[in-house]
Amino acid sequence: MGDLTNVAVNRMTGKVCDERIATMKHSKRKPIGNLANPNLLFDYTNREVGTLPDDNRAHFKWVSEVAYKNIHRIVTRGYDTTELVEAGYGVCDVLFIDFQARIPLVEERKVLDYCLLVGLEDGLSNPALIARLVARGKSYLTQAAGASVFAFGEAYGAFKNFGYMLEKYYNKIAEEGLSMADAAALCAKECYAEDHFGINENYVKDPTPKHLLAYAEKTLAGKKELKYVPFLKEVVKAAQAQIGYVEADVMAAITAALMDCEFTPDAVWCMLGVTRAFSAGAHVCEEIERECERDGFDAYGSTLTPKEWYDGPADKPVPPITERGNFKGGQAQTPDEWKALWNKKAKELSGSGFAIDFVLDDARKVVHGKKK
């Protein structure tokens, strides 16, 4: 370590955090504001100037087990992509290779193809609406289509949460010795109120999910043992017994079928979000073609908001800025005062965020065996 005479030392530890700063220039500056306060963690008036010098580590690399490329080839999971397509493999095959590092059975490829087709379009649901709204500002089509992917969450398009729910209860068959029917009944009992449950009244009249599940069963029959499709059907039966006439929705059917093709719930979420963005692109085109011509694009999204839709604070005069000194601050000093203030704002001011609750994990619950 070099001369540390001028190096700012951490006042908590009495140490210098990184040897490289010993070689750096230092600047003794006139303290500004609170920056000479001795309670600060280190000496702000004598901090190093400039960027940190290199150390002896290897330089940054993009590390990937998915793909690499050199000047003449692009390789995914070991397969040259040009050779793949020249050999007759298609987009669904490459999705298997990218996400699973394997070439699928022809039957698995067909199931994925079916799912992507069914998942491509969903009418004027959130992804399409978001894309249309973004497009009304005359953005690039890519921005509008890309924004549509943001619509997929823990309720709409909840492929991930649904998939992990299905996996959790299916695993109870082996882990806890439950029958498939009992595991399914437990799933329905414990999860029917969840946003991602995937079994509801939305598809009692639309046969698509049933067709999809039947197609997966028929196509993969004799090729591999299915786990999640039959289990989903059991959960549907249990849900019908518990909560009435409901069916699996398209999200649930796609997830189960693709998990039986070894895709993880996360992978399903990614693939379907991107698939839907194709149709979002079409909605964007239609929005531009049809709505723009018809009504002048609603002032490009700069619409009016009628007062009768407004239920916030009543109109009031803006006080002179000289009166600001009379305004009371918003700090609470005791927990009781804080709680009363929180509840008041939650009740009285929509859009402030105070009425949104968020449940954190119990911090006393040990994570990954890390207990000290």
Add this chain to the structure above:
Amino acid sequence: MDRKPLIQRKTGISYKTEEKTVLRGYNVCELADAGYTFIDGLYILFQGRIPAENERAMLDYEVAEFLEHSMSPSAAAAIGVINGHPMLPAAVGASIATFGGAHGPGAQHGYMMKKYLDRAVLEHKTVEEVAVECVDEYMDSGRAVMGMGQPQHLDGDPRAEPTHLKQEEIGVVGVYLKFQRALEKRFYARRFAEGRSYVAVNMVGAGNTALSDMGFSPNAAWTIGCVTRGYSCSCHALYTLKKGRAWGASRNEPMVQMLDLSMIKYIGPDDREVPPQSEREAYALNELKTGEFKKWVI
């Protein structure tokens, strides 16, 4: 021109007629004419009130200091996206969307404070007592205490402690700073006693505490933090767009670029021959049977 909204919603935030835009009851134009600022507007937007002068000054301080953070995940996202030369908003949107569980997890820190303050109310404990319980519960269970630690500023985020001091200096101290100070005291003491390395308060721990004492909800605070950073990320994107080369892979730059081919290190399956379609089914069945692929599934 038809200006009817595409989606009809009741709202308590604002209304807009041909005559005026009214935010939480205040005519926005009149606010500006009266000398109120963008910072005042943030208070009105999220809290429906005009702030006291010290509160306005505190938020101005925090937004200004939080705006730029050089190379963080958000800036890297903006730079990465703009390398493809989309419109700038795509890069800016991506940078804002980068904020999550690890980068600026402001809302979660806010809800952590709320959870333990709720406990103080319910169990008649002091702020200091619940702060100690918070640290002990998180550390005992192997969790990271939110608001502590930053991988780049090893001696502590240079903005963090000055933010605490500024809160104290201008008198915007409330129950949250008392909690956070007590939390830090316990956290440092425990790590020292356990012989563990020094980990300082980060900008979530400091900035979010200040925003909470300024009266913002966890989600409002998160919005303010993340969107503020969008300003500087747009600047990084614009710099890259105007002064850099598209793709970030040019061999004519003096420094190896982020997407230069030599930056790639591949650790996946070895190169292998593509099987002909005539052998595909047997090949695929064998792959399923051996299960070798499973170690690569993500």
